[in-house]
Amino acid sequence: xxxxxxxxxxxxxxxxxxxxxxxxxxxxxxxxxxxxxxxxxxxxxxxxxxxxxxxxxxxxxxxxxxxxxxxxxxxxxxxxxxxxxxxxxxxxxxxxxxxxxxxxxxxxxxxxxxxxxxxxxxxxxxxxxxxxxxxxxxxxxxxxxxxxxxxxxxxx
Numbered sequence: 001x002x003x004x005x006x007x008x009x010x011x012x013x014x015x016x017x018x019x020x021x022x023x024x025x026x027x028x029x030x031x032x033x034x035x036x037x038x039x040x041x042x043x044x045x046x047x048x049x050x051x052x053x054x055x056x057x058x059x060x061x062x063x064x065x066x067x068x069x070x071x072x073x074x075x076x077x078x079x080x081x082x083x084x085x086x087x088x089x090x091x092x093x094x095x096x097x098x099x100x101x102x103x104x105x106x107x108x109x110x111x112x113x114x115x116x117x118x119x120x121x122x123x124x125x126x127x128x129x130x131x132x133x134x135x136x137x138x139x140x141x142x143x144x145x146x147x148x149x150x151x152x153x154x155x156x
Contacts, residue, residue, distance in 0.1 A: 024084065027084040030088065053118060064130075103126055
């Protein structure tokens with residue numbers, strides 16, 4: 001006679017929870033490596049001269065914020081996507097692509113008497129442009145989604 005072992009519900013739930021977290025972390029790590037490599041590549045293609053404006057980091061952060069605005073609307077209001085899409089693209093790819101630490105370090109490097117104005121311009125300009133880019137991305141995506149829905153209704 002064989003006996004079936006019935007696993008207690010909490011043990012199974014805990015095992016599934018650990019597996020789910022590992023899958024989630026794997027998706028974030030994979031996305032983060034893609035984003036970080038893209039950021040590094042852009043920095044290599046567009047190096048900053050000593051005492052110069054860090055255009056590569058500025059462009060990275062502003063374009064990344066634009067994409068974050070687009071992505072967040074798409075995955076929360078337009079698409080029904082896979083549960084790992086947001087962690088992979090948002091936290092992973094775009095989190096690895098954008099960089100607060102490089103932004104802070106470059107601002108610190110510009111805090112010299114001959115580049116103090118540039119430092120504060122970079123500090124404020126990045127924040128303002130990144131926030132505006134996020135807002136723009138979200139608004140344009142909402143408008144495009146609404147126009148598409150209207151077009152589908154007319155066609156039906």
